Every structure is written in structure tokens, then in C-alpha cells.
Amino acid sequence: MYHHIGDWGPSNPGWSDWVVKPADFAQQLDWLKSNGYHTITFRELLADRQAGRVPAPKSVIISFDDGWSYQGVVIHQELEPRGMRGVLFVYPGAIARTPNGGGYISWLELLDLEANGSEVQSHTLTHPRLTDVQQPALDRELRESRAIIEAQLGHPARVLAYPFGAHDEHVMQAAAAAGYDLAVRADAEHSATPDGLLRLPRIRVGYGEGLDVFKARMTQAELGVMGSNSGA
Numbered sequence: 001m002y003h004h005i006g007d008w009g010p011s012n013p014g015w016s017d018w019v020v021k022p023a024d025f026a027q028q029l030d031w032l033k034s035n036g037y038h039t040i041t042f043r044e045l046l047a048d049r050q051a052g053r054v055p056a057p058k059s060v061i062i063s064f065d066d067g068w069s070y071q072g073v074v075i076h077q078e079l080e081p082r083g084m085r086g087v088l089f090v091y092p093g094a095i096a097r098t099p100n101g102g103g104y105i106s107w108l109e110l111l112d113l114e115a116n117g118s119e120v121q122s123h124t125l126t127h128p129r130l131t132d133v134q135q136p137a138l139d140r141e142l143r144e145s146r147a148i149i150e151a152q153l154g155h156p157a158r159v160l161a162y163p164f165g166a167h168d169e170h171v172m173q174a175a176a177a178a179g180y181d182l183a184v185r186a187d188a189e190h191s192a193t194p195d196g197l198l199r200l201p202r203i204r205v206g207y208g209e210g211l212d213v214f215k216a217r218m219t220q221a222e223l224g225v226m227g228s229n230s231g232a
């Protein structure tokens, strides 16, 4: 799970979990590639699940949250030349009307990224902390985001990233009722609640973490996947 790729982490200590240096990011991608990992999308993961298949070994999903314009540039410049694809979790409340707006990404840019194999999925409508949102607003956040993404991009958007990772049983039930097949957290911590398709963990890559930390996180994640029997 990535958010920002940039060099401005140290002056913003609170952001150290949300920013990765460009040089570190490139090194992480090179390590994945040279160690036999290949990128898949959530749609492919879901298709595997629905067919009763386990994803191929060394499958990895590289996700970016929030829909910043330069995340598209990063995918074009860093992922695509390495034969990799990404997944962008966007919220339609902040999508630019025109490309190169400098802030949020536009639908045209998202269409272009999808034409090259990357995937766009839902990060709600306006990015609230869903555990604080009451019905019917909760349902609107979940359903309208899906509907707008599906209308703009022409494919089902049945995967959700909880803003801030905030979710509970009530939010998970609302997500399922709104038509999501799969939802992801913003962490990979162990908890008493079993991991299922509506609370899949993600590995958070932090600022200034060397390749040794990244490798350790990947290894732990693989052991976690192999050691758990997370059902739907």
C-alpha cells in the first residue's frame, strides 16, 4: 500500500507512514521484479477466488490511495517500464475535471492508466472515516462511489479501500450490502477479527525504510498468507 511518493517526509513527521522516497520506491520495484514477483489486480484476485483458484505464487498487488495526479505519472514512469501494473483507489468527490490539474487525477488519466493494464477501484465518495458515518450517508458513500466509477470507466468497481483503514462490523456489512466483493484495510496488524474478503490486510511501506525492512515485510506477509485460512 502506497500513498505519496516523494522526498518531503522528514519535515512532516506525522506523514512518515504515508510517503515513500522515489529512490526507495524504484529499489522496491526492482527487488520485486528480480525476485520473480508479478503484479496482479484485484479483479484478477476476485476472478481466482470465484473460480476456486489460489493466485499464482509471487503475485503482488501494488495499490495507491487517494487519486493524486502524480500517482498516474509514477505508474507510467516506474511500473509500466518494468512490466508492472498498479491499482488506484480513488474517491469521485475529488477527481479533476481536466488532466494535468496538478492535484487530483482526472477520469481521462484514469482511463489511460487502465488501457495499460492498471485498475481503478473505490475509496468511497468523499473519503470520510466510515466508522463515524451514519445511515443513510454511509450507504451513499459506498454506492455512489461505485456507481460513478462504473459509469466513468465502464467496468464494475466492487473493491473498496476504507479511508484511514477505518472499518468495523457495521461498516463491513454496509459495504457488502452496497455490492462490494472485497475491501482492504490500511494495515497488516494481527487482530482478533479474522481476515476475510471484506478486511484484507495491506502492507504499509514507510518513509526511509531500507530494502531490508521491505524484504522483511514481504516475507512476513507471505508467511501470514500461508499460515492463515482466511475465508470469505
Ligand SMILES: [Zn+2]
Pocket (backbone or CB within 6 Å): 065, 066, 123, 127, 163, 164
Ligand atoms: Zn485515503
